[in-house]
Amino acid sequence: MDLQAVNMNVFRVPFFRFLNFDILEVGKFHAKAEMAFDSRHIGNPIMEHYHGGIIASFMEATAAIAVQPDFADVPAKPINLTVDYLRPGVKGPLTAQATVTRKGSRIASVRVLSWQASPEKSVAEGLYHFLLV
């Protein structure tokens, strides 16, 4: 599926517009996205760090795109998630890379990494499950 069509699909989702991210890459089993920093993403108003929930939301959005980039009405249905927060997300863009570790007929498991300066220095790592039926 071509990138422009995927990004048009992303733009239809109100909450994805709120997050304000672009899909940079999409493949059969992965997706990569970049989110622009905005004051509405702030969790810690003193340090101006990203809210942990915004990081988890952006990672969930990227994971859903990796699972179903051509979703028709709403993005892939999430079942649950676990996130490890490793470093603070500082003011600036945040990148997420989602890899589908297993896609069965009913359930998909997706691993997501997010980082700012380099992928070796993850801001957060997550595991997400989606229901495909």
Place this chain on the structure above:
Amino acid sequence: MSEITQEKMDQIAQMWNARGKGLITHMALKIEEVSTEAVQVRMPFNPDFCVDSDQTLLHGGILTALLDSVFGLANFVAIEGVSTMATLDLRVDYLRPARSRADVIVRAHCYRKTRHIAFNSGSIWFDNHVDDEIARGTASFALTRGKTSLFEAMTRGKP
């Protein structure tokens, strides 16, 4: 349910109001109940947080963000002398599709606190549908303790 001091209650209100920017302001959260046992917060419906074009289905991520925020509040209320607090990990189960335009209610508590770590759990439902839980989450937070309280850090430099 044990009561909290008026001073702590005033600090919470001040801290909440001092947040002139950020997600919490955008979510327009209202504290409904606060004690060392549990906190309950209301989030009005906001179409920006939906995934569908009809804007009736909330994205799971906003529920995760809501739990993370309210866990922080629960820790602030339940633990004395915290200077910083960071989410270590978070697990959320989405129990039902979050399809409604009703207000969202979150109830959370700190069920164990140690010198370095706080453990939290919480639930989310739509107003007047307490039996139809839409999400449940647990988290752990890393705490640091020191001379500067979290409250002082949060309100520093404010008039």
